[in-house]
Amino acid sequence: MYKNTNARGRPGVVLAAAAVAQFVFALDMSVVNVALPAVRTALGFAPLDLSWIVHVYALTFGGLLLLGGRACDLYGHRRMFVVGLAAFGVCSLAGGLAQVPWQLIAARAGQGVGAAAAAPAALGMLTTTFPEGPRRVRALGVWSAVNAAGGALGVLAGGLLTEYAGWRWVMLINLPIVAAALALVPPSVCAGAQPGRREKLDVLGAVLATGGVGLLAFGVVRTDAEGWGSLPTVATLAAGAVLLTAFAFAESRAPAPLLRLGLLRSRWVAGANVLVFLAAAGQFAAFYFVSLYMQQVLGMGAAATGLAFLPFSMSLVVGTVIATRVTSARTPRAALVPGALLAAGGLAWFAFISPGGAFLTDVLGPCIITGVGVGLVIAPVVAAGTTGVAAREAGMASGLFNSSRQLGGCVGLAVLATVAALRTGTSTDVAALNDGYALGLAVAAGLFVLAAVVAICVLPHRAAVPAPQPVAAPTKNQLEGTPS
Known part of the structure; x- marks a missing residue:
């Protein structure tokens, strides 16, 4: 038996709570970046340790x-949403009050733990509150736009806060946002779907999945110091691959798996996760290169660089609105293909940046095209990743989707940064830096082309019907015809 108690919640309040929470999680991915030099000076970070402020989260x-x-x-969903958000807020306060490097790194790790609990809960609340169809597409469109805006505005907020208020406010700014999200939860948002019979958490699967994903991400983010061909990198990536292989084997035999492998037989779920991995890899890397281009090649300051991302945020919202209307009338595939190709075109335009470039032609123009394209992708891909998923597996599908996006951004940024560094070499000349950034942006464009290919070849032409509820194996008493 499986009860969906989330249906009693007010949909508008559920959407507002989920959107506000996702905004602060996305904001925290980028808001700290601009403040790193100030943090290093204030807390005395060693140069190689400074990157862990970003990596550990x-x-x-x-x-x-x-x-x-x-x-x-x-x-x-509500329980995990509240617990995760509360932990995120407490760790944000601890980070803002940190006095030595280890305290800030520990606080950032705690933020990541809280976000990992609350982010899938937020998306799960949406998919169980809004049934498949136009209403869910509109809700996911709002959620996606806020998520993308949080990442883009994080650069602006980081620059302004660091320059005018101090670096500690890049952590403390989270507190009022977390408070707003928590204020929307009780009593308006219902607890969420829960199984009538409590299943045990798949401890073995949790250990293998967390260890495997963590080792892969750790190996990738350390390539800036170790190099891709070094023994530590190869060993770490190989160990991560072994753990994930063991995870797949264990999940195929677990009575209540962390990830039901049958979920990946859905072309919607599998295609959406591959697509979001590629899109996140291209998007995260593009943010990185364009930000460096404006500061190190065009000579713009931190605050000016943050303001320069506003056109991207606005065009992204425009793209999301268009995607919501298209997807409501047809399927996610109808917006994903043109969106990925448009984003690829905008990034290809970015690849023509030059040391003597002008803001209007080298930044603003491609920023608008890329923003609209990414906006056409982010809402439909979330809808695609939850299409046909049973309500009791909404959290599972949400966790898988968010993992694919996070890993895509992490791997994409590390790989493309290496590609750019190989082109630049050891030169610190502006022209050499420009060439490296241009190559990285060109590869990012190629990733969006691959995303379009996945949308064309993998995603179905027609929407799926909701998946049947997984049925638990009968107990001995049930087989004997007696009450269990």
Whole structure:
């Protein structure tokens, strides 16, 4: 028996709570980047340790998403949403008050743990509150636009806060946003779908998945110091691959798996996860290269660079609105293909940046084209990733989707940064830096072309019907015809 108690919640409040929470999680991925030089000076970070302020959040967030998603299905979306958000807020306060490097790194790790619990809960609340169809597409469109805006505005907020308020406010700014999200939860948002009979959490699967994803992400993010061909990198990536292989084997035999492998037989779910991996890889890397181009080649300051991303955010919202209307009338595939190709075109335009370039032609124009294209992708791909998924597996599907996106961004940024560094070499000349960034942006464009190919070849032409509820194996008493 499986009860969906989330239906009693007010849909508008559920959407508002989920959107506000996702905004702060996305904001935190980028808001710290601009503040790193100020943090290093204030807390005395060693140069090689400074990057861990960014990496440890990505590692804990990405590594624990599958576990967080399954916990939502077992213990309730609202419960995990509140616990995760509260932990995120407490760790944000601790980070803002940090006095030595280890305290800030520990606080960032705690933020990642909280986000890994609350992010799949937020998406799970939406998919169980809004039935498949136009209403869900509109809700996911709002959620996706806010998510993307949080990432883009994080650069702006980081620059302005660091320059005018101090670096600690890049952490403390989270507190009022978390408070707003928590204020929307009780009593308006219902607990969420929970199984009538409590299943045990798949501990073995949780250990293997978290270890495998964590090792892969750790190996990738450390390539800036170790190099792709070094023994530590190869060993770490190989160990991660072994753990994930063991995870797949264990899940195929687990009575209540962390990730039901049959879920991946859905072309919607499998295609959406591959597509979001590619799109996140291209998008995260593009943010990185364009930000560096404006600061290190065009000589723009931190605050000006943040403001320069506003046109991208606005065009992204426009793309999301268009995608919502297209997907409501047809299927996610109808917006994903043109969106990925348009984003590829905008990034290809970016690839023609030059040391003497002008903001209007080298940044603003391609920013608008790319923003609209990405906006056409982000809402439909979330809808695609939850199409046909049973309500009791909403958290599982949400955790898988968020893991694919986080890993895509992490791997994409590391790989494309290496590609750019190989082109640049050891030169610090502006022209050499420009060539490296241009190559990285060209490869990012290629990733969106691959995403379009996945949308064309893998995603079905027609929408799927909701998946049947998985049926638990009968107990001995049930087989004998007696009450269990």
